[in-house]
Amino acid sequence: MMLNRHLFSAALLAASLGQAVAGPPKQAAKTKPLSSPLPDTGQTRIFSDRGQMLAAPGPTEAFYGQDGQFEGRRPVYAVGKDGRVVRDLVTGLMWQRSPELNNDGALTAVDKLTYEAACKRPAALNAARYGGYTDWRLPTIKELYSLIDFRGTDPSPMAAANGGLIPFIDTKAFAFAYGREEDGDRVIDSQYASSTVYMAKTNFVGRLLFGVNFADGRIKGYGLTMPGGRAKTFFVQCVRGPRSYGINQLKPAGKGLVLDQATGLMWEQEDSGKGMTWQQALALAQERNRSKHLGYSDWRLPNAKELQSIVDYGRSPDATQSAAISPLFRCTAITNEAGQTDYPFYWTSTTHGEGRGDTAVYVAFGRSLGNMGLWIDIHGAGSQRSDPKSGDPSVFASGRGPQGDSIHILNYVRLVRDLQSGATRPVKPNLTPIAREATNAGPGMPSPMGPEMRMDAGMESRMEASTRGVVILRNGVLYEYSADGLKLLNKTPLEAQPRP
Numbered sequence: 001m002m003l004n005r006h007l008f009s010a011a012l013l014a015a016s017l018g019q020a021v022a023g024p025p026k027q028a029a030k031t032k033p034l035s036s037p038l039p040d041t042g043q044t045r046i047f048s049d050r051g052q053m054l055a056a057p058g059p060t061e062a063f064y065g066q067d068g069q070f071e072g073r074r075p076v077y078a079v080g081k082d083g084r085v086v087r088d089l090v091t092g093l094m095w096q097r098s099p100e101l102n103n104d105g106a107l108t109a110v111d112k113l114t115y116e117a118a119c120k121r122p123a124a125l126n127a128a129r130y131g132g133y134t135d136w137r138l139p140t141i142k143e144l145y146s147l148i149d150f151r152g153t154d155p156s157p158m159a160a161a162n163g164g165l166i167p168f169i170d171t172k173a174f175a176f177a178y179g180r181e182e183d184g185d186r187v188i189d190s191q192y193a194s195s196t197v198y199m200a201k202t203n204f205v206g207r208l209l210f211g212v213n214f215a216d217g218r219i220k221g222y223g224l225t226m227p228g229g230r231a232k233t234f235f236v237q238c239v240r241g242p243r244s245y246g247i248n249q250l251k252p253a254g255k256g257l258v259l260d261q262a263t264g265l266m267w268e269q270e271d272s273g274k275g276m277t278w279q280q281a282l283a284l285a286q287e288r289n290r291s292k293h294l295g296y297s298d299w300r301l302p303n304a305k306e307l308q309s310i311v312d313y314g315r316s317p318d319a320t321q322s323a324a325i326s327p328l329f330r331c332t333a334i335t336n337e338a339g340q341t342d343y344p345f346y347w348t349s350t351t352h353g354e355g356r357g358d359t360a361v362y363v364a365f366g367r368s369l370g371n372m373g374l375w376i377d378i379h380g381a382g383s384q385r386s387d388p389k390s391g392d393p394s395v396f397a398s399g400r401g402p403q404g405d406s407i408h409i410l411n412y413v414r415l416v417r418d419l420q421s422g423a424t425r426p427v428k429p430n431l432t433p434i435a436r437e438a439t440n441a442g443p444g445m446p447s448p449m450g451p452e453m454r455m456d457a458g459m460e461s462r463m464e465a466s467t468r469g470v471v472i473l474r475n476g477v478l479y480e481y482s483a484d485g486l487k488l489l490n491k492t493p494l495e496a497q498p499r500p
Helices: 002-017 115-127 141-145 278-290 304-308 451-459
Strands: 077-079 085-088 094-096 191-197 208-213 218-223 250-252 257-260 265-268 345-351 359-364 369-371 375-377 384-388 416-418 462-465 470-474 477-481 488-493
Touching: 115 191, 141 191, 141 208, 141 304, 278 345, 304 345, 304 359
Parallel strands: none
Antiparallel strands: 077 085, 085 094, 191 208, 208 218, 218 384, 250 257, 257 265, 265 416, 345 359, 359 384, 369 375, 462 470, 470 477, 477 488
């Protein structure tokens, strides 16, 4: 009876907001409501370490247990009658439908705000009783990340157009726009601000603000100023609703176990103790299920939202001399590329979007290094990036991408299970072939598995200062940008490097 009342209430809420929606997944009648229920990532396809799989693996086969084979709470959004607000029926949070500022019907760079202006934005909405409410606020990074949808496709940072791309947010519910060259932006410049500031001050860009990029599907700590001194700007999408969302309620749950009552997830207290490829990480879960590890046989590699849910953004190696996670968990210490004591990247079961399929999402519980002439914590502990699923890490000894992101490939593992049986359900994945334009929308890197990667490793992206701004070498092409790092001034192909 209680379940029927819940579904009826959801239907009434959707009707009052002006859009009919399906009810949330069925739950047991006598469970305590979760304060931080996690929406599913939306990923429906399955991938090997090289790309899309066209046949679903079984529990004893390679690559079983990935995100596209399981479904949690399917996101359900209800759009208000006036089209200005969106209610998330899973999390209970209400959002602005669009970060647009000037109401001209177009979402462009003029709708972005500096961090200082972003902090003042909720007060302006509250004074105007936006949507009829006066309790708008900047979202925390966990609230903002609840909106990410991993059916997106990851564009190249150097992409000149957004044709064929799919963003990492539901565009039926929310307004979205890629960056435009005419605004001085790159295609990937669609970063959204949160209220979460990194606990440590980096030695390169100073203070970092965590944000979600719905163009390329990442969490990063962003410097508040650009090269040349111009203030960094963000889209700002305010939220209202329960302030308890994203706050963990952790407690020991028996030997070797930690329970988060906020999300209903049970975690291993220990991590894997060593790094491994993505395929090995998936296989580890099945090995532990066969041995009834810690008394259970339903362990799995967590998806991106599940793993990010246990990041403690109040902790970091530099601020608290610890991993960015509660002390209830134990993290293996490592030595990072800069020679510092640090903590690992951890694999998720989520492929980084449904494009190329050869990289998977990880969450950094230690420093998120980039090589800018020296190794620095460029994105912060708690960032979410991606690594090749397999390959030789030594190929990336100098990092990859415009900011020289550190690439580990052999990442660590912390398994998860649901406290409530059936909260995450096995499903049949979508085996429809992905359109070719989506597979070509990725970061433009050679395949990390083949010998061509080793041959071209010296041509990977590097960033250096120039008299006019910033020069990036990427795959044999020199790109020169203006002092603020945004406007492309010139690009010059180089002759191919000789084979070693």
